[in-house]
Amino acid sequence: MNLPEFSIKKPVSIIVVMLIFITIGVISILKLPLEMMPDISFPGLMVQIPYPSSSPEEVERTITRPMEDILATINNLENLRSTSSSSSSRIHLQFKGDTNMDLATMQIRDKIDQIRNDLPDDIENIRIRRFSMSDRPVIQFNLALPGDLENMYYWSENYIMQQLERIEGVANVETRGIRNKLLTIYLKPEVFYSSSIRIMDLTDTIRNNNINISAGYVEEGPLRLVTRIPGELKILEDVKNLPVSDRGLTIADVARVTYDYPPKEEYNRLDRKETVRFQIYRASNANIVDVCNNVKATMARIKETEPELKDMTVIFYRDQSRDILKSLKDLSFSGIVGGLLAVFVLLFFLRKLRSTIIIAMAIPMAIVFTFSFMYLYRDIFRADISINIISLSGLMMAVGMLVDNSVVVLENIFRLRQEKNYSPIKASMTGASEVVMAVTASTLTTLVVFISLGFMARSGFGRFMKDFALTISLALIASLIVSLSFIPLATSRLLAGKTKEKARWLVKLTTIYERIISFTIKNWRTKLLVVGLAVGIFFVSFQIFKNIEQEFMPSSDQREIDISVYMPRSFTLNEMKSLFFNIEDILLSRKDELAIKYLETEFGVRRMRQGRFRGSIELELEEKGASVTEIKEKLKNLLPRRAGITYEYGQRFGRHGFHRGISVELIGLDYTKLTELAPMVIEKLRTVENVEDITSDLEGGDTQLLVEVDRAKAESSGVSSRMVAQTISSSISERAIGKFKTENREIDIILKIQGEDGFTEEDLRNISLRTRSKRIPLSAISTISYRLGSTSIQKENKKSKLNIRINTKTQGMMAISNDVRQVLSTIQFPEGYTWSLGSGWRRFRESRGESNMAIILALIFIYIIMASLFESFVHPFTILLTVPLALFGVAVFFTLTNITLNTTSYLGLLVLFGIVVNNGIILIDHIRTLRKSGMEKNESIVQGGKDRMRPIIMTAITTIFGVLPLALPVLLPQFFQAAGRRAQMWAPISVAIIGGLTTSTFFTLIFLPTFYSISDTVGTKVKSLLGFKSTKI
Template sequence: MSEESQASGEEAAGEVAAEPLEISPQAPPHHVRVNAIVRYSVERQITMAMGVLGLLVLGWLSLTRLPLEFLPAFSSSNIWVNVPYPSASPGEVERELVRPLEDGLGTLNALETLTSSASADGANVNLTFVDGTDMDLAAVEVRDRLDRVRDRLPSDVERIYIRRFQSSDIPVLRTSVSSNWSRERLYDFMEDVVQPRLERLEGVAQVQVRGVQRREIQINLIPARLQASGIDVRQLSAALRQGNLNVSAGYLEEGARRLQVRTLGELTNLQEIRELPIRGDGLTLADVAEVDYTFPERESWDYLNGEESISISINKTSTANLLRVVERAKGEYERLLASPEGQGLSLRHFHDTSVDVSEGLSELTRSGVLGGGLAVLFTLIFLRKLRTTLLIAIAVPLSVVTTFVFIYLLRQADLTEMTLNVMSLMGLMLAVGMLLDNSIVVIESIFRHHDELGEDARTASLRGASEVAMPIICSTATTMSVFLPVLFVGSAGRFGRFMGDIGLTVCIVMAASLLVSLTVVPLVASKLLRSEPPSKPGLLSRMVDAYGWTIALTLRHRFVFTVGAILVLVGSWKLYSGIERTFSPPSEGRQLSLFVDTPRNYSTEQRAEVFDQIYALLDGNREKWEIADIAHEYRRGGGRSRNRHGGSGNRFEIYLVPEEDAQKRASDIQAEIRDALPTLAGVIFKTAAAQHGPPGAGSSQVDVELVGDDLQVLELLAPRITGTLSQVPFLKDVDTSLESGAEELRLQVDAERSVQAGLSTQAVAQTVSSALSSRAVTKYKSDQREIDVVMQYREEDRETLDQLESLPVFGDTPLQLGALVQAERAAGARTIERENRRSKIEISATTVGDMPSFAAMGMVRRTLGGYQLPEGYEWRFARSWRDAEEDADSTMIAFLFAVILVYMIMAALFESFLQPFTILLSIPFAFTGVGLIMKLAGQPRSSTADMGLIILAGIVVNNAIVLVDHINTLRADGMSRDNAVILGGRHRLRPILMTAITTILGLFPMVAPFFLPQVFGQPEGRAAFWAPVGLVILGGLTTSTFLTLLVTPTLYTLVDDFKLFFERVVRSARSVGPRRAARDGEAAAAEPAV
């Protein structure tokens, strides 16, 4: 700013108080440097027309080639290791499997948490790595460590499974298959026909068939024949292993040839197994056992709507279009049913992700189109010029098309994995209202040059667009910049990873909108702009005059307005901070889960009776509870219905009718079902509702962990903590991960007798295990796959203790097992859970009603905060809750960084450290609207709402940027400060109002269900999850726009006065030194010479 304009600004500081201002409605003429992009667009019309046409074609091609998903692609930072080890106790699994695995995996690079569990089925280890870790490299390192520790594991461990969870692991289609066929025929048809045909479909990555058991070769030993033949079961096991081998024996040099030598002894068919010699006298396996190729003993039962069924899950490849994959799969199912070999089969698709995707994308598309239509309609009503409105509306389709092109190009360059999903389309919907902002500001400036300054259409387009080029570039940059903290600071959290697609989409859309406003809009305006007779002053003119008078009033009473602004800020923060906080908004899906925990000593028949009773209850209330399908499963072993490491069993999945056909909320139905469940001795029921959004969204469960070195101490502490939490009024269904161990039979080996019989304790244990264990003894290799060979006593010969005690054990002399062991019955060990090599017990509770998550956490903290635990033992929230707290902290840090970035961009635009503070104060004024609208909608603060706050920080400053930049331009042309403030406000009122209202209208369909449920439906499911973003932006922008128009002019003058005062102090300080030196010189000259 020049010294003259600064001086005029100083003089103007006192003008307002002295006399009323007389201001011309026109600004003085000033020189505008034409922007190079604008000039090129207006002068190269044919080139631009071809460019737009090419963009439309590329946009359509890009749209058809972009993968369609429900949620963004993501990869978990966890690796799961599973080691199956059936027929073992949890204590044995912990000692033989878990501890060696912990030793081998505990020192992995970037490992954050190692969680393990030991159960009767085997060992599970969950490795959680630091966010940002290269998971491909981590998986390779995990395999390497497992290879090293393999020798420390029991020799009969067959497989170690390693699994990583990615978004592509979520099935796109789940189908239930039932039939009147025999079990053998149905299973063979699924494995040999259905699964291969589905796997051959384009875009299908994996087909999983659940409920099908693989047949195995069963060697059922006959005790009487074993005893009569004097055969020890250990001998049989050894004979099977040693008689089923192919061994590479080296090489033979035969003349000039070198031949590889292999000894072949693998069994090639079932008859060879039967005829396997087990003794030199011709005794074969068939002489002492029944050998069959059949199904193993059933371990689980699956049903859909009361009929036993098999479920098929289809996963797609990462690049395939979800809708097309599902369509192909359904077509293949139809062809199977129509074929002669498929007669008698019945299918039901009970979980179709394509429906969720189609509905979600349709909702967002409808909301976006409606929002864009409202914004354009308002522009037409406001301007009352169809040609101008169409000119502005061009920005919407061109910007959207450009967005598709950029996303496709970024994917081709491997710079992003973004797809078309609910998050990226949500970004489009958020940007719909803002798409018009830049075009409105540009066309308004062009109109002012044409109508008020009398320039021709071409000149007005060039100069008008160039005049506002820097302000709209800056305002667009502020909107885009707020997403950088989300990508860098928030990317570590779950919501940061999901919201990245929203941020990238908004950035691309806004950049496309900026490009269109500086190229297409001035080009079309230079052709379509026509001179029109001046219209009569209307409502808008009166609003402009009233606003100019209001600014003059605020400048005369700056102290009063400043105090009022401070009071508004204080009230805004109190209102906003008083809203309860939760992790994510409640967003119910139309699916319920009912977990059924039965005592482990229940027989399969007793467990089936419980499930039949519950199914009858649900099936008899289908209409009342709006149930579409009921799937349930139970397992032979019973016990806990939820495996915390990924497994499941003993549960009902209740699929409700779609939202559009529903009369009740899913949570209300859940409560009704819970109240109607019968009371059964020893049976525990738990219900849960499916949630939309990122993992963990909308959870109503509070999880607490007890951690310490000694599991027995934890088992004593857990009931006390559970009892304390049960007293909390807003918690229910308080339960622990402890479960009553299965009753077990303990055989205490008499060491002295065993030695006398020439047997070791290990030999006795191996004899019992060989007779009873269902582990595979060896493998039989068929043409297609490996088949387990299992050896054990016949089922009728291993039902009682007497039969077990009569088991022959061969040492120096044959003895019965009962002579060597003492049998006793006792409660078995529970599942053992550990974290970072310390024992752990989990305690869970469900919150009552819609209690916000942070309120529940605070209540638990207050309840357990003073609870005294022994030294070395602690309680803490489960990892998912700790992660959610970190997400909330990261989001607020991202908000602060966003504000700093916005300041930096504005400081660069205005070449001032002070003026950006004038604009930044628009942000706290937004909290007034945010607090009001969240209260009216009854919504808590959440991570989703915080994302709206971050976006809001980049939007609310745009109006003030345009206003302040124009005031600076007027002052640079010689106008006094206060006159420039008033005239700048008059000039920019219309574009500010238009841009704000079009953005608000663009967002209105997103939040409409909260205020007009009769028209737009109840805010449930997906709408309830993403609506808080729109609520925050809409409410904050509404109040911020109004308050910014009132407060910014006053703040501008106050900041300018502070700047002038500071400059005077600096000038005064600088002039003190020379004046003092001059006085000292004069004094020295006056002194007489000595």
């Protein structure tokens, strides 16, 4: 007894089981975590070591190099990249995909501990950061408070942050824009230089008198007492009264000690207002929507209950809960529209309301079943699947496919009622049983496609797609169960009464189709004509595909624009204020024209990149308005142009070569040699067509003051180079020499010999050094000169690397990469030096290779499934011949909609290949059934085509209409605002399905009967020649 028979004979049992799964499904919708994106941890770590007031060369020599040597020995390490700048050392470690990252983190800590004593003593902390999708703030807001900025800092730090940290589900709260107080010791040059105190002695005194250690245990009777020596500096007077010489001098005698906010050096503004930015991070298991709502409610309560905060302004942005709910709403709407379109198609073909209602009930039932399967899968296998944009997109993508199995079952039942006048029960039992193998095979061939996605798991996109593939797979399993249980049960009870005759247009179409098939299988001449036509179509498809641009990821119209503003090191803070205040006025005066929702600016003398000051302009745009690309073009004409100022435009999502551009890496042992080769390479690259601009690590290097000690003069004066270096460092370095503890936090202790107005070159020359008998200025034993230093020193696998970034005018990596390689191949590099295309290209190449492998494996798996079900090696191959024909529609639609070949496009092809063979399975399975019943081959081909034409067309159209809402923003962009054009992320999948099914359905109905006839004849003759017994199926 198969499932359809059991459903009809045991209706109560089936209904009870369905109610159980419906109940679980409803509960699952409430219980499954609601997230923006899947919680994915990438097999990579970053070790960051802050070391301010240094140079890239010093950081590379004293920190990066020893760290690289020890970290390179860690197991499963694939790639090691480092960046040494004037403020920090950053080391990125990339591991193999199956690496246990908890164990890798522990190994890194152990390795760092082994060389900790070899690193500079004044390194305060070493941070190890893992890369995970959950490691992002779930909501951010800017807070502005009228009046004194210090009052805003106080309330933000001492009240608002504590209130936010108490919210359930909040793991961490970070702020930006708050100046922390410092304990600063300003040495009095005239007093200090007249004393016998050396700066390094002063530093040691502060460190040695600011300790809190345990000295061991003391036995006192039965007690074992811990002995502690508290020696921490607790109040400001402790610091002032610290003795610094045997003559009774204290710090207060030789310096002025302050505990105050440092001079303002950075600005964080929102819509021209000074603000403090709050970033809220959630706990791992917390619901994002609940956390964001509670944060908003807490800020509203604070404003209402605290009189001093009644005038504060709070602007929320980058709110993941808002993005989640909006995306879920948009996707749900697309799914509902797609489902309704599919139902109308069925009503149009079947012309019977009851049959349509049965199918319409199958869609929500399969969706609810899918959620129950997701919950059970998560619970049983401890998987991280959740309701997020990726998984819900998979479910919405499957809406059209959810009815395919039900349509095939219902149509066959309906046909038996129309043509053979079977009773509802007999028609339901017989009709469903006849297509059990066909719908099972169709489902399995689609499912195995997603198994091949496991081979894309190494790439970040492949890990994202696990939720997508799993959701579609569970939805297809749910649709198969519903089609073989609920549909036969419902039709046996609800299809009583007379059945309507087929519509006249459908009868005429069937007659025309019958004549076409009869002609195509008439003789070998017509068969060869069909084969030649198919080959020609495939050749045209191949030629079209060759002209489609290729890239890593599709561009996406995210409604945010980030602009980096690079300024020369000579820029003063006042010049920065003038520039950014002018930019704010220009942009906000055109707020409506540019669709600006919020404008945030950040700048300051401590914000640096590539050796230049770097400020940022962040625009959050309204949902309606011009596209991001159009607004960027307007911004390029509006932003003020000044010598030495450059702008770099980007989007928060999809950078790093995902859209336009490519990078070139120069690699060798000596970084200096790379800087000599780079200008020649850049000049060659400027000759490449479609290059918009070129930037490199050479630009904006730090201008450095080089102090060269005359060893002979220094030695005669009793001064060593080490003493000179320590004295200069202690005089001007901004690294803390200790910590001063208050009730709430530890405060940095900073020692400065300069005044509040900064330290000039003249001050440097006049630094006083203590010799054996007297003090001498630094200029007496050294020469001071200028030189251009490196912006940063980058290395990969311990070899120096220099990046050259190329921005292009057009999309697509393949064309520009070929031109770049052709130009660079003409350059003769010295021995030990070479070039390679950058990480964006490598990700693209790796992703393309994985995608091609996944497609090949999918086709192999599909063939294996069909071969085992048909018990034939020939007929599955015949059905697979329809796959290349589907590419014609894909190529045409991609070309018309300007969709590139990217990772999402390849995923669309995978899904398409799993779908297009279903029509062939339904057709060939029925032809074989007719032949088994004794019908002659050509007659069975014609009759099978006639019988299966309607269900094939119906399933194709329902699938197309199911995904159509997700593709409409790309197919008809003129009717959609910029918010709709964000669908470009998923458009390649839906457009691939629409284009491929549109042409493959037609080609399957026309060409597949001919392919079957040829393969059956050839197969029979081959078997005869080999002496095998021939069969007629």
